[in-house]
Amino acid sequence: MSDAPRFTILRTQKLKSLGSVRRSLKHSFREQETPNADQSRASENTHIGAGSTAEAMAEVKSRLPEKRRKDAVLAVEYLVTASPEAMHSKSREEQDAYFADALEWLKERHGAENVVYAGIHRDETTPHLYAYAVPLDSQTGRLNAKKWLGGSKALSQMQTDFAERVGKQHGLERGIEGSRAKHQTVQRYYGNLEAATARRIEITPEALESKVLEKGWISKTVESPEHVAQRVTQQVNEKFTEVAAKASEFTQERRRRQELGATLTQQQKRLQKLQEPFKGLSKEQVGEVIKVATRFQRSNELEKIQRREQQKDRSKGMER
DSSP states (O other): OOOOOOBEEEEEEEEOSHHHHHHHHHHHTTOSOOTTSOGGGGGGOEEESOSSHHHHHHHHHHHSOSSOOTTOOOEEEEEEEEOHHHHHTSOHHHHHHHHHHHHHHHHHHHOGGGEEEEEEEOSSSSOEEEEEEOOEETTTTEEOTHHHHOHHHHHHHHHHHHHHHTGGGGTOBOOOTTOSOOOOOHHHHHHHHHHHTOSOOOOOGGGOOOOEEEEOSSOEEEOOHHHHHHHHHHHHHHHHHHHHHHHHHHHHHHHHHHHHHHHHHHHHHHHHHHHGGGTTOOHHHHHHHHHHHHHHHHHHHHHHHHHHHHHHHHHHHHHO
16 A cells, blocks of 8 residues: 555635636636646536536625725635545545535534535646635624634644544544645645646647548648648647646655645654653653643643633623
């Protein structure tokens, strides 16, 4: 069995304008050129909740409050997949089950009514689910992306929760918590692929000889240089795109391994620091130290509770 990582992959992208939402949706619906996608497999893609960019935009607008800040996040784009080898080792049914559970997790997270559109792309190298959620806070009725994506702690908790509630059920695990690996946005995920396919191969008619298509008794039909160039260029670019996408995934995987190595080194240093106070102590002495630390922790927690209660009492007194 391969020892390749079997990690969950969850990416997010904040979309702060209707224009950015529309551009992202056009990519999702393949209504614009998508270099890293195989057009012949577009029929394998799945759309959930809307059938076009126009329909999805209408759903987004229907959830947006009339009054909102100019810099408010209008939608959050989620991308869900797994380590390439882990994803490809799953059958179509197993992949669908993983994506279905991921979508349910998103609906619980934002409210089903706020997950306005989702889909599955199978025309790229690694299948993935994508979804759009309007970050509407049910308690205030306002847009509040910070509630879900506010800071590194919230992002880390999101990854942990997703891995525990979704990934674990499908044989996948969370990346190392406290890792030095940088969060990769949806935009960067696609940027890596598009950068790899940016250089296209062009074949000029002068470089080719026309082939005989049909030979008769008196005359023969041959391809024009332009037709040959167009045909061969298309074939070469299709192969190049496929290879470039795989190369991009390899680069991402190598970077991930390097980051995990740095994380392991960092965690080992932390562990050494934690072990320093216990050096030279017997098991019984270590146990006593832990008991004392536990008493201090309980005492500190009680003090926090008392301070909160005192603050509440002062607030009530001011209201009177």
